[in-house]
Amino acid sequence: MNQGLHAGGAALGRALRALAATAALALPFAPAAVAEAPRPGGKVTINVHADAPNFDPLASTEFGVHSRLGLAMNRLIDWDTGDDIAYGEFVAKPALAESWEISEDGLTYTFHLRQGVVWQDVAPVSGRAFTSADVLATYEAMRAGGVQKGLFAAVDTITAPDDHTIVMTLKRKNVVLLQNLAHQNMWILPAEAFSGGYDRNLTVIGTGPWIIERNEPGVVTHYVRNPTYFGKSDTGDALPYLDEVDILPIKDLNARITAFRGGQIDIWFGPLNLTQMEAIKAAVPGLQDVRTISNTQGEIFLNPAFAPFADLRVRQAMNLAIDRLAMGEVIRGGGAVGGVVGPALARQTLPDDERIALYGTPDPEKARALLAEAGFADGFTFEFTVLNYGEEFVREAEWIQQDLAAIGITAEIKMVDTVAGQALGKEGNFQGMYLMMSPFAEANEYFTTHYLKGGIRNYTGIDDPALTALIEEQQGIVDPAARQEKIWEIQRYIAATHQNPLPVWAAVLLHPAQARVHGWHPMLTQGFPSLPEVWVDQ
Amino acid sequence: MLTFALRRLVLGFLVLIAVSIIVFVTFRLVPGDVVSQQLSEAGAVTPELLAQKRAQLGLDQPILVQFTRWAGAVLAGDFGTSLWSARPVFDLIGAAVVPTMQLAVVAILIGLVLGLASGVTSALWRGTPGDLGLRVVSTLALAIPQLWLGLLTLTGLAAVGYFIPLPYRTFLSDPVVNLQQVIFPAVALSLGVAAALSRLTRSAMLEVAEADFMRAARARGVSSATLYLGHGLKNALIPVITLLGTQFGHLLSGTVIIERIFNIPGLGNLLFEAVASRDYTVVQAAVITYGLITIIVNLLVDLSYGVVDPRVRERLS
Numbered sequence: 001m002n003q004g005l006h007a008g009g010a011a012l013g014r015a016l017r018a019l020a021a022t023a024a025l026a027l028p029f030a031p032a033a034v035a036e037a038p039r040p041g042g043k044v045t046i047n048v049h050a051d052a053p054n055f056d057p058l059a060s061t062e063f064g065v066h067s068r069l070g071l072a073m074n075r076l077i078d079w080d081t082g083d084d085i086a087y088g089e090f091v092a093k094p095a096l097a098e099s100w101e102i103s104e105d106g107l108t109y110t111f112h113l114r115q116g117v118v119w120q121d122v123a124p125v126s127g128r129a130f131t132s133a134d135v136l137a138t139y140e141a142m143r144a145g146g147v148q149k150g151l152f153a154a155v156d157t158i159t160a161p162d163d164h165t166i167v168m169t170l171k172r173k174n175v176v177l178l179q180n181l182a183h184q185n186m187w188i189l190p191a192e193a194f195s196g197g198y199d200r201n202l203t204v205i206g207t208g209p210w211i212i213e214r215n216e217p218g219v220v221t222h223y224v225r226n227p228t229y230f231g232k233s234d235t236g237d238a239l240p241y242l243d244e245v246d247i248l249p250i251k252d253l254n255a256r257i258t259a260f261r262g263g264q265i266d267i268w269f270g271p272l273n274l275t276q277m278e279a280i281k282a283a284v285p286g287l288q289d290v291r292t293i294s295n296t297q298g299e300i301f302l303n304p305a306f307a308p309f310a311d312l313r314v315r316q317a318m319n320l321a322i323d324r325l326a327m328g329e330v331i332r333g334g335g336a337v338g339g340v341v342g343p344a345l346a347r348q349t350l351p352d353d354e355r356i357a358l359y360g361t362p363d364p365e366k367a368r369a370l371l372a373e374a375g376f377a378d379g380f381t382f383e384f385t386v387l388n389y390g391e392e393f394v395r396e397a398e399w400i401q402q403d404l405a406a407i408g409i410t411a412e413i414k415m416v417d418t419v420a421g422q423a424l425g426k427e428g429n430f431q432g433m434y435l436m437m438s439p440f441a442e443a444n445e446y447f448t449t450h451y452l453k454g455g456i457r458n459y460t461g462i463d464d465p466a467l468t469a470l471i472e473e474q475q476g477i478v479d480p481a482a483r484q485e486k487i488w489e490i491q492r493y494i495a496a497t498h499q500n501p502l503p504v505w506a507a508v509l510l511h512p513a514q515a516r517v518h519g520w521h522p523m524l525t526q527g528f529p530s531l532p533e534v535w536v537d538q
Numbered sequence: 539m540l541t542f543a544l545r546r547l548v549l550g551f552l553v554l555i556a557v558s559i560i561v562f563v564t565f566r567l568v569p570g571d572v573v574s575q576q577l578s579e580a581g582a583v584t585p586e587l588l589a590q591k592r593a594q595l596g597l598d599q600p601i602l603v604q605f606t607r608w609a610g611a612v613l614a615g616d617f618g619t620s621l622w623s624a625r626p627v628f629d630l631i632g633a634a635v636v637p638t639m640q641l642a643v644v645a646i647l648i649g650l651v652l653g654l655a656s657g658v659t660s661a662l663w664r665g666t667p668g669d670l671g672l673r674v675v676s677t678l679a680l681a682i683p684q685l686w687l688g689l690l691t692l693t694g695l696a697a698v699g700y701f702i703p704l705p706y707r708t709f710l711s712d713p714v715v716n717l718q719q720v721i722f723p724a725v726a727l728s729l730g731v732a733a734a735l736s737r738l739t740r741s742a743m744l745e746v747a748e749a750d751f752m753r754a755a756r757a758r759g760v761s762s763a764t765l766y767l768g769h770g771l772k773n774a775l776i777p778v779i780t781l782l783g784t785q786f787g788h789l790l791s792g793t794v795i796i797e798r799i800f801n802i803p804g805l806g807n808l809l810f811e812a813v814a815s816r817d818y819t820v821v822q823a824a825v826i827t828y829g830l831i832t833i834i835v836n837l838l839v840d841l842s843y844g845v846v847d848p849r850v851r852e853r854l855s
Binding site: 060 | 568569570571574575576577578583584585587588590622623624625630633634689692693696701705706798799800801803807808811814815816
C-alpha cells in the first residue's frame with residue numbers, strides 16, 4: 001500500500017509540508033479578532049469522556065479526576081495561556097504563590113503565598129483563610145504516599161516560616177521544580193483534608209474559580225461561580241466570567257459528536273479525527289477550529305530480551321523502514337514526526353528538520369543492509385503487541401507492519417487493551433510493543449521514565465551510566481538556552497546509542513469550540529487553565 | 539409450587555457461586571490491575587509507590603486469600619468498596635441498577651406488544667403479502683446488531699434535528715426528560731425481542747390453529763377475534779413466555795452497549811468501566827447482579843406457566 005508513497009522522491013515535499021504544518025500547529029489557531037469586551041455570566045458545557053472515579057487528587061493520575069478538579073482548585077504555580085503561548089509550552093503563572101525566589105546555589109526556593117485568599121464556603125472548611133499550613137499539609141501527604149510522590153524526588157525539606165511563606169530545600173539542583181509544582185496533579189487542599197476533617201474522595205474544597213455544586217457519577221459535574229475567587233483578568237475584571245460550567249462524561253464518540261452538533265457541548269475535549277471534524281464543521285456554523293500537536297505520541301518498544309532486538313543495527317533498520325510522514329498524512333491527516341521528547345513540547349523536542357532527518361526519512365535499502373550486517377539478511381518474525389487506542393492507532397500499527405515487511409521483518413500483530421499492554425510492558429513480557437505514550441509535559445519526564453533504571457516506562461531495561469549522568473546534569477542547568485542544548489544532546493545520544501523505543505508520530509489534536517465561546521485556549525496540562533477567562537456571547 | 543420455587547432458588551444460588559468463582563479467577567488472569575490504571579498517566583510514579591498502593595488494596599495477597607476475604611464479606615452482606623472510586627460497591631450497583639431495569643422493562647414491554655401483535659397478525663394473514671412483509675421485517679430486525687441500531691437511532695434523530703436531552707435525569711426528578719432519554723434506546727433494544735417473539739408467536743399460532751379444540755370452537759360459531767385471541771393466543775403463550783425469559787437475558791447484555799451510546803448511567807455502563815479499569819469488586823458485584831436478575835426472571839417465567847396453563851399449575855402443585 002505505502003510503497004507507492006515511498007517512491008517518487010516525494011519525501012522532501014512531505015517534509016516541507018510537515019514542517020509547515022508543525023509550525024502552524026505549534027500555536028493554536030488564533031481565533032478571529034474580537035473587539036468585544038468580555039461579558040460576565042452564562043454557562044458552558046464541556047465533555048470529558050471519563051468519569052472522575054473520586055475526587056482525591058492523591059489517589060490517581062486519571063484525567064477524569066484532574067480535569068474536573070482544575071475548575072475548583074489551584075496549584076502553587078499555574079500554566080499561563082494566551083494567543084502567544086504554544087500548546088505545551090510551560091510559562092509559569094503565579095497562582096497561590098504570588099512570587100518566588102531561588103537561591104544562587106539553586107538549592108533553596110522561597111514561595112510568597114497570595115494573601116487574602118479564602119477557601120470555598122463548603123463545610124467543614126467554610127471559607128477560612130488559606131495559609132502556608134495548607135500547602136505544607138498537602139505536600140507532606142503527597143510526599144508520603146500520593147501519586148505525586150516522584151515529583152518531590154529532589155526535595156529535601158519543606159517548611160513554613162510564617163503563614164504566607166513556604167521554603168523548599170533541595171538535595172540537588174532541579175530546575176524543573178517549578179514545573180513540577182505546576183504539574184497537573186499538584187492541587188493544594190485544605191489541611192482538614194488530611195486530618196480527617198472530611199472525605200476528599202467525595203468532597204472538593206478548593207480556592208479555584210468554581211465550586212462543585214453537584215456531582216452525579218456518569219451524568220454530570222455541575223459547577224457554579226466561586227464569588228471569593230482571587231483571579232483577575234489583565235484588564236482587572238473579576239474572574240471567572242462564566243457563572244456555571246457543566247462537565248458531561250459522554251463516553252461514546254458518536255454520542256459526543258451528536259451532542260456537539262446539537263449545541264449540547266460547547267467545548268470539545270478528547271479524541272476526534274479530521275474526517276469527523278469536517279462533518280462537524282459542516283453542521284455547526286461558525287465553529288472554532290482549534291488545532292494543536294497532540295501531547296501524546298506513538299512509540300515502538302523493542303525488547304532486547306528478544307535476540308534480534310538486542311542488536312542496535314536491527315533497531316536502526318526498523319527505524320529506517322517506517323515512512324512516518326506518509327503514515328501520518330494518510331492516517332491522521334496531520335501532526336508531527338515523533339521524537340525522544342514529543343513534538344508537543346515545541347522548545348524541548350529536537351528541531352523539526354533534525355527530527356525528520358532522524359525519524360522521518362525512510363531508507364529501505366539502508367535498512368536491509370543493516371539487517372544483513374546484523375545477520376538477519378533473510379529477516380525474522382516477531383510478535384508485535386499493539387495496545388488498542390482506537391481505530392487510527394491500529395491502522396498505524398498495520399502501516400508499520402507493512403513497512404517492516406518491505407525489509408523482510410514479519411510483525412505478527414497481537415491486540416491487547418491498554419491496561420493489559422502496560423502490564424505486559426512492565427513485566428517485559430513482549431517482543432515488540434506499540435503504544436501511545438503518556439502526555440508528558442517536560443523533557444525530564446520523558447528521560448526519567450524511559451531511560452533511567454527503574455523508570456516506569458523503561459520497558460526495555462535501559463541502564464546506561466553515561467545517559468544517566470547526562471539526564472541528571474540537565475536537571476541542574478539553570479540557564480534555559482544551555483539546558484535546551486543539553487536536552488537536545490541527550491536526544492541525539494539516545495538516537496545514536498539506543499534507538500529504543502522508536503518514536504513514531506504525534507497526531508494533530510483537535511479542540512473545536514462553538515462560535516459563542518470566546519477566550520478559549522486549550523493547554524497541554526489538565527484542568528482547563530484558560531477557562532476562567534472564557535466568556536460566552538449568548 | 540413453593541417447593542418448586544425454593545428448589546429453583548437454591549439452584550440459582552449455586553449458579554451464582556459458580557459464576558462468582560469463575561469471574562474472580564478469570565478476571566485476575568487478565569494482565570494489568572487497577573493500580574497501574576490509576577497511575578497510568580504519571581511520569582513520576584515510582585515502583586515503590588505502585589507496590590505501596592497494591593498493598594493498600596490487598597492486591598499483593600495470594601488469589602485464594604483475596605477470594606476468601608471477598609466471599610466472606612459478601613456472605614456477610616458487604617460487597618466492599620470499589621477499588622477504582624473507593625465508593626461502596628452496594629451504592630454504585632444500587633444507583634446503576636435502576637436505569638438499567640427501567641430501560642430493560644420498557645424495552646421488553648415494547649418488544650412484547652410489537653412481537654405479539656405482528657406474530658398474531660402474520661398468522662392471521664398467513665400466505666398473504668402482508669405476512670411475507672412482516673416476516674421479512676422480523677428477519678431484518680433479528681439480523682441488525684444492537685450497536686448499529688443504536689448508532690443509527692442517534693444519528694437518525696440528529697439528522698431530523700432532534701437531539702436527546704442531556705444530561706440524564708431520573709424518572710422521579712424529571713419524567714418528561716427521562717422518557718425522552720429512555721424511549722429511543724428502549725426501542726433500539728426491543729426490536730430484536732419483538733422480531734424473535736413475532737416469529738415464534740406466528741408459528742405457535744399456526745400450530746394451535748390446527749388443534750381439535752380450535753376446530754370445535756370454530757364449529758360452535760365462535761367469532762374470529764375470540765377464537766384467535768381468546769383460545770389460540772392463550773394456548774400459544776407457553777413457548778412465547780419461555781422465549782421472553784431468555785430474551786430478557788439477551789436484552790440485559792445489550793444494555794452494556796446501548797447505555798454507552800445513549801449515555802445512560804446504568805449497570806451496563808458501570809460494568810464496562812469497571813472491566814476497563816480492572817475494578818475487581820465492582821465487576822464481581824455487577825456480574826452477580828446480572829446473574830441474580832436473570833435467575834429471578836427465569837423463576838418468574840417458570841411460575842407464570844402455571845398462570846396461563848392450569849395443567850402445569852396442577853403438576854407443580
